[in-house]
Amino acid sequence: MRIMQETLFSTSILLLLTLITIYTTTTLAQLSPIQSPTTSPPASPLSSPPSPPLPQPTLSSPLASQPPATTAPAPGFNTNPLVPVTPSSAPTATIIPKSPTIDIINILTKAKKFSVLIRLLKTTQLINQLNSQLLTSGSGGLTLFAPDDSGFSKLKAGFLNSLSDRQKVELLQFHTLSSFISISNFDTLTNPVQTQAGDDAQRLQLNVTTFGGNQVSMATGAVNATITSTVYTDSKLAIYQVDKVLLPLDIVLPSKAPALAPAAAKKGGLSKTNSSSTDDSSSNVGGGDESDSALPAETSAGYLSYKVGLMWVNFVVGTGLVGIAII
Numbered sequence: 001m002r003i004m005q006e007t008l009f010s011t012s013i014l015l016l017l018t019l020i021t022i023y024t025t026t027t028l029a030q031l032s033p034i035q036s037p038t039t040s041p042p043a044s045p046l047s048s049p050p051s052p053p054l055p056q057p058t059l060s061s062p063l064a065s066q067p068p069a070t071t072a073p074a075p076g077f078n079t080n081p082l083v084p085v086t087p088s089s090a091p092t093a094t095i096i097p098k099s100p101t102i103d104i105i106n107i108l109t110k111a112k113k114f115s116v117l118i119r120l121l122k123t124t125q126l127i128n129q130l131n132s133q134l135l136t137s138g139s140g141g142l143t144l145f146a147p148d149d150s151g152f153s154k155l156k157a158g159f160l161n162s163l164s165d166r167q168k169v170e171l172l173q174f175h176t177l178s179s180f181i182s183i184s185n186f187d188t189l190t191n192p193v194q195t196q197a198g199d200d201a202q203r204l205q206l207n208v209t210t211f212g213g214n215q216v217s218m219a220t221g222a223v224n225a226t227i228t229s230t231v232y233t234d235s236k237l238a239i240y241q242v243d244k245v246l247l248p249l250d251i252v253l254p255s256k257a258p259a260l261a262p263a264a265a266k267k268g269g270l271s272k273t274n275s276s277s278t279d280d281s282s283s284n285v286g287g288g289d290e291s292d293s294a295l296p297a298e299t300s301a302g303y304l305s306y307k308v309g310l311m312w313v314n315f316v317v318g319t320g321l322v323g324i325a326i327i
Contacts, residue, residue: 102131102134103131104121104131105118107239108146108231113148113150114147114148114149116152117147117148117152120160120168120172124165126169126173130144134237140179140180141179141235141237142180142238143176143179144175144176144177144237144238144239145175145225145227146241147242147245147246148243150243151242151244151245170197170248170250170251171247173195174196174206174220177193177194180235182238183230184213184214187213189208192205192206192207193207197250200250202249203248203249204248204250205220206218206248218242218246222247222252223244223246223247224244225245226244227241228241228243
């Protein structure tokens with residue numbers, strides 16, 4: 001009986017240890033992060049595709065759900081970029097439009113009554129100089145007085161054809177001022193007004209008179225003209241229509257006679273003295289003046305001696321004739 005009790009007790013202890021071992025092994029297997037890979041059975045062609053995983057709920061605090069706070073710009077600060085930027089953060093090239101050029105010929109052509117003036121500007125090639133002056137940055141502009149076709153028709157027939165190329169250029173330059181003058185600022189000019197033709201106050205004079213601020217008349221000493229209308233005006237160019245061609249005295253009057261050379265002036269003085277002293281004897285001897293005119297124009301000492309000797313011969317011959325007449 002005692003042996004049976006000890007056997008039953010030992011069996012119970014072994015059974016208890018076995019249960020404890022099994023329980024411990026199962027618990028550790030459940031708590032371990034590494035799990036043995038499981039093989040899934042191959043999907044059959046008729047089976048439906050696996051469903052997408054369900055979104056896992058995330059715990060978020062009330063502060064995390066709010067958008068990030070933005071700081072307001074300081075007063076007076078420009079938030080716009082100075083240079084526009086493309087989506088690739090590369091600055092775009094700024095294209096500056098080219099300013100339109102001013103062409104005097106195009107302006108006069110649109111007016112449709114300056115064909116003669118256009119022809120003169122082209123044939124003298126002065127138009128190239130005027131257009132270049134408008135493009136110069138330091139230029140003060142231009143003021144052009146434009147006679148219309150009826151103004152040119154008032155000139156004497158064949159007058160333009162009688163002018164040389166230099167005179168045609170001077171005539172056009174006499175109609176041009178090297179600065180921009182608005183119609184209301186002509187009263188600020190000082191007479192005589194200097195044109196591009198030159199600064200000769202006598203032969204290239206241009207006097208301007210204003211009436212009532214907008215009426216302008218001009219006098220050149222050869223013609224009086226009036227501004228009848230404004231053809232074109234901007235900040236650099238002003239073109240005014242005039243009723244007559246502005247003729248400078250330098251073209252109308254004869255050219256200045258060149259000054260006599262000292263040798264020629266001296267010869268003229270000697271010839272005048274010789275003719276006055278031998279006026280009576282030349283009529284008797286004959287051919288005295290013609291022989292003088294054939295002599296070379298020289299001022300050497302030999303020539304002067306020759307003239308003095310000729311005068312002495314004339315005196316002696318004249319005295320002898322007078323003596324014979326008395327006897």
